[in-house]
Amino acid sequence: MSEDEDVVPVVGIRGGVIVYVGESETEALDKFDDEPSIVDLQGHMAIPGLIDCHNHIVLLGNRPGYHTPLENAYSIADVQNTYRLRADAIPSGSFITTIGGFHPNQFNERRLPTLEELDQIAPNNPVFVSYSFGGPASTNSLGKAFFESLPEPPSIGIDGSISSGVNNGKVLLALRKQLTFEDRKRGVRDAMAYAASMGVTTHIDQGGFPATGTPSDGAAHEDLYSMHLPWLSVYDDDAGIIRLRINFLHMDDTPDVPTVQQRLLNTFKFFGDDMVRTGGIGEFITTDYAGGPIFTQAAQRIAKAGWRLEVHSLTNTDFQTQIQAFESISANTSIEELRWVVAHVPLITPDYIQRLKKLGGGVNLSGWQYLAGTGPQAGPPFKDILAAGIPAGMGADGMQIAPLNPWIHAYYATTGKNALGQQINPGQQISRQELLRLYTRTNQWFLGGVDEQRLGALEVGRLGDVVVLNKDYFTVPEEELKALRSILTVVGGRIVHHDGSLGA
Structure with a gap:
């Protein structure tokens, strides 16, 4: 699609740049001095690389253990199969973890897997699976034995259940203490590979x-001054396969706002290269995030x-209160172009x-x-926002x-249904066309700086980020939207993911 x-x-x-978009392979070949590689998409749909204008992929890359997303599992059997494949691919004795990004609502059984169910598929690897920010969670026999050997062990049920709060926190802390810098770099590469497999090529x-x-x-806590280092190291290794734009979160609680200052x-804004660059401040700047004197300062x-x-x-x-604060600030300092x-x-x-649009x-x-929301009007008001003409993505x-998988968000935006199938x-x-536009063309507004345009x-002069989908996004039944995947992802003309569907 152009x-x-x-x-x-x-x-x-x-x-790395698009030089031709059109009808003629011959005209395209004329744009090259030597013979280029040609990929036959065999009738599959190609779309621009997706831009995610708000996520926490840096935290994902810093997860302890061999983090394994469960957002695409819809039953305990799916969880078991996902973990079985993971266990086959990693060293025996290594922790398999899933920390956030899913909810039991998406499973047919509406619960976490039990110790026995996890033992069946990962008898040689400890497992820790936790949802939301702080559980509840579940573990298997090897995990239970490890956690109960800690100096201050958490309370773990006979079925492997771990309650939310302090118990879950003790487990997370113990796992994080085991993390090495090389472990974090491996986690970064895994996070990048997963994002590429979903077709998300740029992340704020x-x-x-x-x-x-x-x-x-x-799950959302990290050292804010070192969490980017393993990511930057992977980019230094020339192993970065997605584009990262870094926002800096702050939680100042005094009027001198020392960390923001x-x-x-x-720090230079919009500093870096096409692959990794600084972006902005947020999504928190102070503890009084909703507005107040410290926020305004x-x-x-x-x-x-x-x-x-x-x-x-x-x-x-x-x-x-946030928009009111923006208005008071704009009276003295224009924020119109920021x-x-x-x-x-x-x-x-x-x-x-x-x-907000006026500002x-x-x-x-x-x-x-989608995961745990309830009605009758869970929001956001997609249709009203698009009708208002305000920049949106x-x-x-x-x-x-929330899941990182963009196709789950596509399902929610176009159907209004949650993981339980409730409206x-x-x-x-909104329409599928409108949703795709929000994930591509309109999302460039949020990048700003040299990234915009x-x-x-897919237009001549733009960076060559292309995603080839396993099915036709516009015609698959709505329940199959969640199962869309990239079979081939290209970033800057470089193939960074392929699943073999198009051959060698």
Whole structure:
């Protein structure tokens, strides 16, 4: 599909950049000085590489153990099969982990696997599977034995169950203490490979909460000053296969906002190359994230420094106080060109959409309610937001309380149904064409800087990011949307994922 949404048979990429989009293979070949590699897509649909404008993939890459996504499992048998394949591919005795990104609601049984069920498929590997930020969780016999040998062991049920909160935190802390820098780099490569297999080629990462090094830390906690180092090391190794844009999260709680101020003094915005680059500040800047004197002080400094800002909205009032603060700041310092964003916005109202639009701001949208959301109007109001004409894009918010898989979010946005099959967002469904646009062309707005107009479409002069899908996105039945995958992913003209469907 081209920029003007025509379907074309030939795309040519040279030196990482698209040089031809059209009907003629002969004309495409004329764009090359020597004989290029030719990939026959055999009738499969190709789309631009997807852009995820709001996720936490850096946390995913720093997970302990051999992290194994379960967001595409729909039964305990699926979980067992996923873990069986993982156990066959990793060293005996190594931990298999799943920390966030799924929910028992998506399983037919509506529960976690038991110790016995995990033992059946991973008798030689300890297993830890936990959902949301801090459990509940489950483990197998080897995992139970390891956790119960700790100096301060958690309480674990005979069935391998681990309660949320401190018990789950003790387990996470013990697993993190085992992590080496090389383990983290392996986790980064796994996270990149998984994203490429889903067709997501560009990610705006939103950071994590500052770690305390205690059992109070959950899945979203990390050392904010070192969490990017294994990622940067993988890019230094020339092993990076996805594009990463880094937002910096801050949780200042004093009016001098010391960490935000030092970030602005010591970090360059939009600094890096086509593969990895700094992006903005957010999705938190202070502990009073919804607004207040500390929030306003931090936002004022961010505006004066000319940085992109992103804030987090989940309630029916936080977007109001945030946008009001934006308005007060813009009275003295224009933010019109800075791409300030309010994220998630499940309950935003039409009047505040227009107020934010007037400031030059935008909203990013997510299907995070798919896993555990309930109706009758779970949001976000996709249809109303698109009708308002405000800059909008899709961000998965994976992988603590939401999947990274974009096709699950496509399912939610176009059907309004949650993991239980219940209609929870009636009247706000959008078309598949609109959803794909939110994940591609319109998402470039959130990148800003030198990235804008270089990604999100198959057009001459743009970076050569292409995804070939296993099925036709526009015609598959709605329940099969969640099963879409990339069979071939290309980033900058380089094949970074293929599943063998197109041959050698």
